[in-house]
Amino acid sequence: MKKCYINGVGCVSAQKTFGEGFLDEVIVNKDNNVLEISQPDYKEFIAPAAGRRMAKGVKNGIVASAMALKEAGLDQPDAIITGTGMGCVVDSEKFLKAILDNNEEFLTPTSFIQSTHNTVGGQIALGLQCKAYNFTYVNGAVSFESALIDAQLQIDEGEANAVLTGGVEEAGEATMHFLEIKGNIKSKGQTDYDVLTSTSKGSVFSEGAVFFVLSGDKQQTTYAELKDVAIYNVLDKDEVEGKLKDFLKHNNLDISDIDAVVLGYNGDVDFDGYYNELAKNTLSNIPQLYYKHLSGEFNTASAFGLWLASQVVKKQYIPSAVLINSIEKKEYKNIVLYNQYKGKDHSFTLVSKC
Amino acid sequence: MSGRVAITGMGIISSIGTSVEESFNALIHNKPGITAIENIQTIHANAIKVGEIKKTNTEMEQELGLDADNNYSRTAMLGVLAAKQAVQNAGINNINEYNTGIISATSVGGMDMTEKFFYDYFDKEESRKYIDSHDAGDSTHKIAEQLGLKGMVTTISTACSSAANAIMLGARLIKAGKLDRVIVGGTDALSKFTINGFKTLMILSDTYNTPFDNNRKGLNLGEAAAFLVLESDEVVKKQNKKVLAYLSGYGNANDAYHQTASSENGEGAYLAMEKAFKVSGLKPQDIDYINAHGTATPNNDLSEGRALIRTFGTNVPHFSSTKPFTGHTLAAAAAIEAVFSVLALQHNKVFPNLNYKTKMEEFDLVPQTVLMEKEINHVLSNSFGFGGNCSTLLFSKS
Secondary structure (H helix, E strand, O other): OOOOEEEEEEEEOOOOOOOOOOOOOOOOOOOOOEOOOOOOOHHHOOOHHHHHHOOHHHHHHHHHHHHHHHHHOOOOOOEEEEEOOOOOHHHHHHHHHHHHHOOOOOOOOHHHHOOOOOHHHHHHHHHHOOOOEEEEEOOHHHHHHHHHHHHHHHHHHOOOOEEEEEEEEOOOHHHHHHHHHOOOEOOOOOOOOOOOOOOOOOEOEOOEEEEEEEEOOOOOOOOEEEEEEEEEEEOOHHHHHHHHHHHHHHOOOOHHHOOEEEEOOOOOOOOOHHHHHHHHHHOOOOOEEEOHHHHOEOOOOHHHHHHHHHHHHHHOOOOHHHEOOOOOOOOOOEEEEEEEEOOEEEEEEEEEOO | OOOOEEEEEEEEEEOOEOOHHHHHHHHHOOOOOEEOOOOOOOOOOOOOOEEOOOOOHHHHHHHHOOOOOOOOOHHHHHHHHHHHHHHHHOOOOOOOOOOEEEEEEOOOOOHHHHHHHOOHHHHOHHHHHHHHHOOHHHHHHHHHHHHOOOOOEEEEOEOEOHHHHHHHHHHHHHHOOOOOEEEEEEEEOOOHHHHHHHHHOOOEOOOOOOOOEOOOOOEOEEOEEEEEEEEEHHHHHHHOOOOOEEEEEEEEEEOOOOOOOOOOOOHHHHHHHHHHHHHHOOOHHHOOEEEOOOOOOHHHHHHHHHHHHHHHOOOOOEEEOOHHHHOEOHHHHHHHHHHHHHHHHHHOEEOOOOOOOOEOOOOOOOOOOOOEEOOOOEEEEEEEEHHHEEEEEEEEEO
């Protein structure tokens, strides 16, 4: 297997995750069930006329990908691979409402054109005039990890040397409302939004875009090596530890080689037990990190998790805002991430210092 | 990275049949499945024709033995029907015996239910079960659940090339040794959402679609699902399995021209075909039949035709679009056309491009319009989608 390095990152999220600093000023939510993102200066990246037609997901995707490319010093990627569980929700809602409200009359195509799941990947390609391989994965909480697996495969096959890959999710008004009445999003006005102490079902949602430049070549801007990614559609709680051990063994590692774990705790009392399986047992003696209290939950929130792990490996410290326990290590060499959503779409991702 | 990728099973449901055999019979007996729309209430009912599967959701729920409180979208049900056939056809009894994955494709996922219940969700609790079946991955999860598959499950959505990309990823995962076996394909149900979307783009024909005809008026939408079982050489040998055909090449490129329209010179399509040839080691002259994307929109057929001329020069092999049979089944199109490509190899037949009358004025390309028998060793299949997404698959005789 060829090596695969993370050479550039771009993150648009509910926190200030661009520019200088590493989560030293964070906004800890107490009052909202859907977090607003910290908006970048779109004008820096997108011409205002073009930006007006774009939904926020497309804009955030373009901004995050531009940041990652810039940091990696890359003009043209050899592949663009996007993950998005729900796709372009805002334009989909807009077009659907127009159909229903006007009984299929007086429709214009713009929102339909921009409603397809691969709009972000397509628009990034169009902006870069990039004719390379272009895929979009749409499988719930492993949409981003599917993109990572493909990106790593592209590099390993020698089909691509530098791949732009990321996850993007957009919060649409109706969709957020439906997810709330379904109980996937905690209700407005609840008082237990704190991720680690919550005793209710559902989670606090948000949106965002996180992109990475992965490359077969190490360079000065390299954050970490992306070692491996694995996904599983369903797992029972008692299978998680065994699967993690198999995953590490496949990478010639053992539990004792892991210096920190990034867990996808989201405050859903019904499903956070999956993370406890690792946090309270096998991985109880190493630094444990969480992030969805900062990013909110969404199908590609785990891309924020990888952004976090990459930063920790590069900067060799863990910001206090993401620590679950108070254990620290002298060196962060191997970090493993575990995520799942409602007991489905489990993923392990392994990054290492290089 | 080595070894061939064998196709050992196929399953399909579309407007021309609910099995591989029915589909083949329709293709060789000129029996298209384009009709008036029945299952969806739309004001465009008299202005469009569609490739609709004449089964109601209730009928499919019964066929699948689903509980009354199930939340299967039509997309998921079609997908389950086709995937089960494919697994059975491949003679798989224990789905988790080998490291098996499923890669599906869909454009709208559970939109068929969302558009029905969008306003009901606000006040009718019984409809809310469908909220969780909206996202594209839900249909794939349901297929995996019905097959009892535990492992790598993912979904691709790149508009009308989606299933080609699912098949491509499956093949690459097998070649890389990441999976031993993978079920690949796509599923898409007709929805008001897509009907109105294509209607606003003014690319829906009011009559039967006529690919590569100078007077073509646009496409007929269709619904379908199809899946292939891909297995590594090693697994095939171990089980002494019958191979239906090999997936010998694949390529994906982006046209980077326009969000919905294809470039005039078919750049993306040309690049996709070029990559597929490179992967397979085959040359353009090795191709005996092309199953074209051929949607019958003015833009696609011109762009694809130019790409074919760029790739094959003056010796474009026999080609046809089978969309006059099935309509354009969007994310499932490349999967059903993969099944047709394998059938072409197995039976040495070029399927006819129905409804063609007049040669396009821009070039001399004439599709094969009647069923033709010839030795077929290699088939090329194209699929292109919004977002500039262009994909080519190559199939070879076993």
